[in-house]
Amino acid sequence: MNLLVIFISAVLINNFVFYYFLGLCPYLGVSRKIGPSISMGLAVTFVLSLTAVSSWMINHWILLPNGLDYLQIVSFILVIAALVQLVEMFIRKVSPPLYQAMGIYLPLITTNCIIMGLALLAALKNYDFLETLVFGVAAGIGFTLAIVLMAAIREQLELADVPKPLQGAAIALITAGIIALAFMGFSGIIK
Amino acid sequence: MNLSTRMVVVLTSIGLLSGSFLAIVGQVTKERILFNKKREIEEAALRVVPGAKSIQVIYEERDFTVFQEKDEQGRVVGYALQASGTGFQDEIVLGVGVNSELTKLFSLTIIDQKETPGLGAKITEEASFLRYWQDRDCTQPLQLRKPPVEDPKSLAANEVNTITGATISSKSVLNIVNQAIAKARQLREEGKLGSEK
Amino acid sequence: MAQKSIAQELTKGLWSEGPVTRQLLGLCSVLAVSNAVINGIAMGLAVTFVLVFSSLLVSLIRKLIPNQVRIASYIVIIASFVTIADRVLAAYFHDLSKAMGPYVPLIVVNCIILGRAEAFASKNSVGRSTIDALGMSGGYILTLLLMGAIRELLGSRSILGQQILGRWFEPWVVMLLPPGAFIMLGLIISLSNYFDLKAKERRRPR
Numbered sequence: 010m011n012l013l014v015i016f017i018s019a020v021l022i023n024n025f026v027f028y029y030f031l032g033l034c035p036y037l038g039v040s041r042k043i044g045p046s047i048s049m050g051l052a053v054t055f056v057l058s059l060t061a062v063s064s065w066m067i068n069h070w071i072l073l074p075n076g077l078d079y080l081q082i083v084s085f086i087l088v089i090a091a092l093v094q095l096v097e098m099f100i101r102k103v104s105p106p107l108y109q110a111m112g113i114y115l116p117l118i119t120t121n122c123i124i125m126g127l128a129l130l131a132a133l134k135n136y137d138f139l140e141t142l143v144f145g146v147a148a149g150i151g152f153t154l155a156i157v158l159m160a161a162i163r164e165q166l167e168l169a170d171v172p173k174p175l176q177g178a179a180i181a182l183i184t185a186g187i188i189a190l191a192f193m194g195f196s197g198i199i200k
Numbered sequence: 201m202n203l204s205t206r207m208v209v210v211l212t213s214i215g216l217l218s219g220s221f222l223a224i225v226g227q228v229t230k231e232r233i234l235f236n237k238k239r240e241i242e243e244a245a246l247r248v249v250p251g252a253k254s255i256q257v258i259y260e261e262r263d264f265t266v267f268q269e270k271d272e273q274g275r276v277v278g279y280a281l282q283a284s285g286t287g288f289q290d291e292i293v294l295g296v297g298v299n300s301e302l303t304k305l306f307s308l309t310i311i312d313q314k315e316t317p318g319l320g321a322k323i324t325e326e327a328s329f330l331r332y333w334q335d336r337d338c339t340q341p342l343q344l345r346k347p348p349v350e351d352p353k354s355l356a357a358n359e360v361n362t363i364t365g366a367t368i369s370s371k372s373v374l375n376i377v378n379q380a381i382a383k384a385r386q387l388r389e390e391g392k393l394g395s396e397k
Numbered sequence: 398m399a400q401k402s403i404a405q406e407l408t409k410g411l412w413s414e415g416p417v418t419r420q421l422l423g424l425c426s427v428l429a430v431s432n433a434v435i436n437g438i439a440m441g442l443a444v445t446f447v448l449v450f451s452s453l454l455v456s457l458i459r460k461l462i463p464n465q466v467r468i469a470s471y472i473v474i475i476a477s478f479v480t481i482a483d484r485v486l487a488a489y490f491h492d493l494s495k496a497m498g499p500y501v502p503l504i505v506v507n508c509i510i511l512g513r514a515e516a517f518a519s520k521n522s523v524g525r526s527t528i529d530a531l532g533m534s535g536g537y538i539l540t541l542l543l544m545g546a547i548r549e550l551l552g553s554r555s556i557l558g559q560q561i562l563g564r565w566f567e568p569w570v571v572m573l574l575p576p577g578a579f580i581m582l583g584l585i586i587s588l589s590n591y592f593d594l595k596a597k598e599r600r601r602p603r
Contacts, residue, residue, distance in 0.1 A: 014286055023290060028575055030428040034508060037421065079226030079484055082502050083218065083476040090472060122425040125506045129499040134291075135262075173594055178421050179587035186579030193576065196316075197288045197368040207466045214470050218477040225481050232488035240491070312495075317552065318570045 012143050014199055015136070019147035022196050025123055026155035027189035029130070032123030035114070036156055037181050041167075045114075046160035047153065052114045054149025056093060057127055061145025063088050064128035065138055085128040093118060123152060158188055240311070245269065245280035248297030248307045252277050259392055266384060266393065269297075276300055279393075282311070283380035287372040290314040292323075296377050298338065302385050305342070308333040308377065320369030329370070332361035341378040344371060406525060410532030417540040418589040422508040427541055428578040429500045434557045437545035439493045441538035443482040443501055448510050448537075449530040451475045452518040456526035459519045471514045472505075479505040509533060544581055548572045 025031045035049055064085050072078055097115045101108045118124060127148050131141040162184055171180050245255050245267045252269035259266040267280040278300055284293040292313045297306035310324045322328040336342060337357035345359045346367070355361065362370040387393050401409070416422045426444070430436040454474050462470050483501045487494040494501070504510065513533055518526040546556055552572035554562040571577040 018286075018290075030425045030575065030578070031503075033424045033428075034421075037424075076230075077226070079222060079229075079480055080219075082480045082483065082505055083222065083473065086472055086476050086505050087469075090469065122503055122506045126425075126499060126503055129502050133499055174587040174591035175583075176590075179583045179590060182579050182583030182586065186576045186583065189574075189579055190571070190576035193574065199286055203463060203465075207463050210462055211466050211469060214473050218473050222477055222480055225484055229484040229488040233484070236488070236491040316570065317573045318568060 012140065015140055015143050016147045017199060019144055020151040020154065021192065022198070024151040024155060024192055025126065025148045026152055027185070027192045029126060030122075031126040032121060032152050032155075035117050035121060036159065036185075037178055038117075041160060041163050043157060043160045043164065046156045049114045050149070050153025050156050053118060053121075053123065053152050054146065056089075056096065056115070056118050056124055057145040057149040057152075058142065059092055059096065060089055060124050060128055061131060061141045062138075063092060065131065065136075065141040068132050069138075081129070081132060085132075086125060089124050089128070123148070155188070159184065162188075241265075241282065244295045244309050244311050245282065245297075248280050248295050248309050249278040250297070250306055252280075252297075255280065259387055264380065264383060266387065268393075278306065279384065281380040281384055283376050283383075284312075285372060285376035285379070287313060288315050288320045288366070288368045292369075292372055292376060294373060294376060296333075296380060298381065298384070302381060302388065303337070303339045305333065305336040305338045305377075305381070307335075308373075310373075315366070315369045319363070320366040322363050322366060323369055323373055329361065329363055336360065338381050341382070342374060344374050403528060406528045407532045407535075410529070410534070410536035411539060412536070414533075415536040415540065415589065416509045416512075416533050417537060418586050420509075420512070421586075422512055423537060424582070426500050426503060426507055427537075427544060428575070428582060430497055431541055431544035431548055431578060431581075432552065432573045433496075433549045434542065434545040436493070436496055437538075437541040439486070439490070440497060440500065441534070441541050443486065444504055444507065444509070444537055445531075445534035446482050447475065447478040447504055447507075448513060448534050449527060450478050451510055452513055452526045452530035453523060455514045455518040456521060456523045462519075467519065468511075468515070471511060471519075475510050475514065476505045509537060540585065543585060544578070548577060548581060552577065 019025065023029065026033070026036060032053070035053075067084050067088060068081065072080055072084065093115050097108075100115075127145055131144050134144075136144055159181070163181065166180060166184070175183070242255060246252050246269070249269045251271045253272050254274075255267040255269045257265060258268045263284045265282040267282070269277055269280060271277050278297055279302075280295055280297050282293070282295045284291050286292075290313075292315070293311040295309050295311055297308075298304065299306065308330055310330075313321065313323060315321045315323065324330075332352050332355060334352070336359075340358055343356075343359050344362050345355055346362045348361045348364060349355060352361075360370075360374060384393070410416060414420060417424065417427055423444070426440060430440040451471070451474055455471055479502060482504065483494075486497075486501055513530060517529050521529070549556055549572075550561060551569045554560055554566055554568055569577070572581070
């Protein structure tokens with residue numbers, strides 16, 4: 010039951026983009042078209058799942074038992090950077106079409122707040138292994154949902170007559186704000 | 201030295217230097233950080249049980265802790281139950297003070313919440329919410345009074361008030377408290393609540 | 398390209414190359430902690446600390462780091478300073494630390510810092526890098542304070558916890574919530590763009 014709560018919470022109620030403000034850089038940059046947005050979402054979900062697992066292992070097997078919790082920030086970011094490197098190399102070798110589809114986004118993801126954010130939040134909330142994994146996957150799904158919604162709206166905005174000062178990031182952020190407002194309607198669906 | 205060696209040397213040195221520096225900073229701040237965390241919990245626990253001067257953890261599990269509290273003479277005056285659960289927006293962490301027989305709820309305090317400011321967040325306010333939680337009868341699960349009343353005295357002994365416009369937050373708090381008390385009761389039946397000396 | 402004067406290095410972060418409004422970096426943190434001015438100040442100081450010392454260190458040892466491992470090295474350096482900021486805050490400013498949650502550790506992925514290390518500190522002297530860092534921090538803090546003041550005033554009737562608006566004003570709670578943050582930042586960026594466009598127009602020969 011708890012896992013379901015975590016899942017729904019991360020996708021809808023406490024969406025990583027609309028509630029935690031994470032993952033905005035790729036969000037603003039990539040979400041202009043629906044196609045690349047889906048690919049980006051997939052890549053992010055993939056990396057998030059791997060990060061969830063590895064950050065939990067490092068935290069609970071190495072850091073906490075030895076009272077090294079102050080090394081969380083350094084270890085997490087290094088692990089994420091290494092992970093993304095490995096994943097990129099792996100995908101490029103094993104499946105070129107998959108690499109074409111999402112591999113190019115991977116370097117963008119390393120210094121992305123959303124990956125580090127997941128590792129930190131899961132550690133903060135003290136989730137166990139399974140909870141962290143569900144949290145990570147759900148975060149990715151939530152991100153993908155957010156980015157695809159944005160892309161759909163922005164594709165329409167391309168046709169609209171946006172005033173010059175608002176073009177680009179400004180209108181994207183305002184749009185995000187309105188979607189965030191809509192997402193707030195999801196609060197409290199878990200009783 | 202050639203490039204590969206240089207890369208390794210540079211990375212290792214930076215790693216070692218930062219590691220050592222962080223170890224020092226980590227140690228220096230460790231005491232204070234633990235103290236801060238502990239003090240927050242203890243202050244909340246002492247606040248909810250009247251006359252309590254000392255506390256002791258007698259049961260601890262994830263999202264639920266029981267503190268046994270004693271007065272200056274060392275007599276048990278009650279328990280503080282710290283519990284958490286899902287609120288409207290995110291997790292709510294709260295503490296309730298109950299008497300040793302688990303029949304009376306002394307008071308409630310909210311330790312952590314992320315509810316809507318101005319609405320659900322009112323659960324932290326004395327005037328809007330907490331004062332309706334003083335000295336409640338918890339032999340049976342507490343009930344929510346809806347529509348809310350102004351005067352605490354017009355509530356039945358086992359009733360607490362709802363916040364207008366924040367029914368879900370109010371209900372979440374109620375559920376967390378009822379479950380905590382039920383759990384404490386079960387622990388006592390299993391003899392896990394320690395001696396009452 | 399001609400080297401900028403010291404004054405220009407310092408002030409470019411405040412307007413022309415503003416990290417938040419122009420370069421669109423560090424957005425996550427600005428949105429997250431701008432719900433109250435005091436949080437903004439704490440975050441601003443933390444970012445300044447990390448940015449200045451990281452830039453300083455990176456610039457100091459820039460000639461010693463082989464190109465292939467530079468990003469990894471910068472990350473370790475930045476992460477260390479972020480850890481220090483986070484621990485000090487948790488130890489001596491517990492309430493602030495709690496209010497800001499995971500966003501202080503998240504400074505480590507704040508693009509402003511790695512961005513400056515890569516784009517500037519690794520290629521410039523210690524003096525210039527420090528000034529650049531101070532300028533960028535200034536721009537960041539400015540945006541944070543502006544957002545913070547507006548959001549706190551409209552959402553809680555107060556600034557720095559002091560009530561400014563009277564009871565007659567019904568607070569716009571949305572300002573304290575994520576949608577308010579997004580929309581406010583969008584408006585501020587568009588304002589900045591507006592002034593920039595106007596300035597460009599004036600400079601254009603007629």
